[in-house]
Amino acid sequence: MVARHDLATDPGLQEDLLQARRGTAFFARKLNELTDAELDGGTLLPDWTRRHVVAHVGYNARAIARLVEWAATGVETPMYPSPEARNHEINFGATLSPIALRNLFDHSAVHLSVEWRDLPDPNWANEVRTAQGRTVPASETVWMRTREVWVHAVDLDNGANFSDIPAPVLERLLKDITGAWKTRGTDTGLLIKVNDTAGNGTNLPFGDTSAAEPTIITGPLAAVVEWATGRGTTGVTATGQGLDGASRNEVPPPPKWI
Structure with missing residues (x-):
């Protein structure tokens, strides 16, 4: 008989799975608050309607489930055949009827959760490859999904905001983003200070901490992550440095994240 509980025993991984499922439930709640007609409305993402966001989140669950299947079977199963196929899938999904679009999200989320649940403990260390070409352990798929559901729930633009996202998720997301900037060398001279980490008022720096005269972005964790994601x-x-004259009070756009 198939187990009805997660086979993963690592406490950290169990906590990560809980956070991903909470994010999925949060996205589901924000989606369910929208009427069918409101699915045609705009989002925080340029050129994407809510239909596009829902389609993307649904097909993303299917794509991540393919990586979990890869880790389970050892048979290479890429997330997508190509970037073009991914984009085509999202655009097609955005044309589905409201009930089909909602079912896509619901069914794909359940499928992914079951794949995680039934993945044997040792297989979480098996390596898979992301759509960006990174080789990662299967355990990374949990964070990949966590990031998608929490951020895109905000992108639906119907009341959710970054302060709704749990602080551990926000902190890891900011580390991911600033890490990507550092890898590309786009964080030069840019220092980010979070002034409310864990509610204790500590200034937590990210970005180019070695810059002599940096441009400093400061704010609460949720606000800083909102800025860093371009939202x-x-x-x-x-x-x-670099902020003078008419631009003194303007916050510059963040470097490209993904």
């Missing part, structure tokens, strides 16, 4: 500048301030 807005509310609640953050910018000071330092």
Whole structure:
């Protein structure tokens, strides 16, 4: 008989799975608050309607499930045949009827959760390859999904905001983003200070911590992550080198994330 509980025994992984499922439930709640007609509305993402966001999140679950299947069977199963196929899939999904679009999200989320549940403990270390070409252990698929559901719930633009996202998710997301900037060398001279980490008022720096005269972005964790993902500048301030004259009070756009 198939187990009805996660086979994973690592406490950290169990906590990560819980966070991913909570994010899925949060996205589901924000989706269910929308009427069918409101699915045609805009989002925080340029050129994407809510239909596109829902289709993307649904097909993303299927793509991540393919990686989990790869880890389970050892048979290479890429997330997508190509970037073009991924984009075509999202655009097609955006044309589905409201009930089909909602079913896509629901069914794909359940499928992914079951694949995680039934993955044997040793297989979580098996390596798979992401759509960006990174080779990662199967355990990374949990974070990949966590990031998608929490951020895209905000992108639906119907009341969710970054302060709804748990602090551990926000902190890991900011580390991911600033790490990507560092890898590309796009964080030069840019220092990010979070002034409310864990609610204790500690200034937690990210970015180019060695810069002598950096441009400093400061704000609460949720606001800083909102800025770093390119979703807005509310609640953050910018000071330092390169900010003068008419631009003194303007917060510069973040470097490209993905």
